[in-house]
Amino acid sequence: MLQHLPLYVSVLFLLTTFLLIGIFLKASSFSKITIIILSTWILFQSILGWYGFYTVNNILPPRFLLLILPPIIFIIILFCTSKGREYIDSLDIKLLIILHTTRILVEVVLYWLFVFKKVPVIMTFEGRNFDIISGITTPFIYYYGFIKGKLNRNFILIWNYICLLLLINIVINSVLSSPFPLQKFAFEQPNIAILYFPFILLPSLIVPMVLFSHLVIIRRLSKQV
Numbered sequence: 001m002l003q004h005l006p007l008y009v010s011v012l013f014l015l016t017t018f019l020l021i022g023i024f025l026k027a028s029s030f031s032k033i034t035i036i037i038l039s040t041w042i043l044f045q046s047i048l049g050w051y052g053f054y055t056v057n058n059i060l061p062p063r064f065l066l067l068i069l070p071p072i073i074f075i076i077i078l079f080c081t082s083k084g085r086e087y088i089d090s091l092d093i094k095l096l097i098i099l100h101t102t103r104i105l106v107e108v109v110l111y112w113l114f115v116f117k118k119v120p121v122i123m124t125f126e127g128r129n130f131d132i133i134s135g136i137t138t139p140f141i142y143y144y145g146f147i148k149g150k151l152n153r154n155f156i157l158i159w160n161y162i163c164l165l166l167l168i169n170i171v172i173n174s175v176l177s178s179p180f181p182l183q184k185f186a187f188e189q190p191n192i193a194i195l196y197f198p199f200i201l202l203p204s205l206i207v208p209m210v211l212f213s214h215l216v217i218i219r220r221l222s223k224q225v
Helices: 008-029 032-050 065-080 081-086 095-117 132-147 153-176 201-223
Strands: none
Touching: 008 032, 008 095, 008 201, 032 065, 032 201, 065 081, 065 132, 065 201, 081 201, 095 201, 132 153, 153 201
């Protein structure tokens, strides 16, 4: 656990995580396999984070890979198999759009973590993190794109690509500011929060789910004539 961190920071992060999971589960019509996979993954990563597994960062290959590689491999499998694509095409993309509003809350948490010296300023909207734009623009995209029908498919696709780039940007900055052999900057205040529970769920769960949601939306919209 992180020391000298107010409880409300962890509480807001956990509430944000539960909100994101709830929206995604509803988008999957509360699929049993989705519930089982997510529950198992969350429990597994939470236990590792609680006991400080990822704080050991002077070994190769870095333990941090266990956070990000399994979700990426799983996403690739879903897109490359017929069963996986069938699952993808069953998801409610309107809810997957709404899911991105949670990125606003994530940015609030990251700012608080910066204030309490757990992440560098570059991880916040005062630094190199512009991901809050994705969350702020989400209600506009949902309302005018899916409720009013005034935004065409290409506009929504472009929005998804831009938000995807914003996500990739913060992921790169996060990795390069973390206390790993690959660290390139933020040595005065490394990105240590993501090594501990509950913030371990940011790289292992929230980021992959946001990434997956973008890819699903892009695939579904690209298929429309």
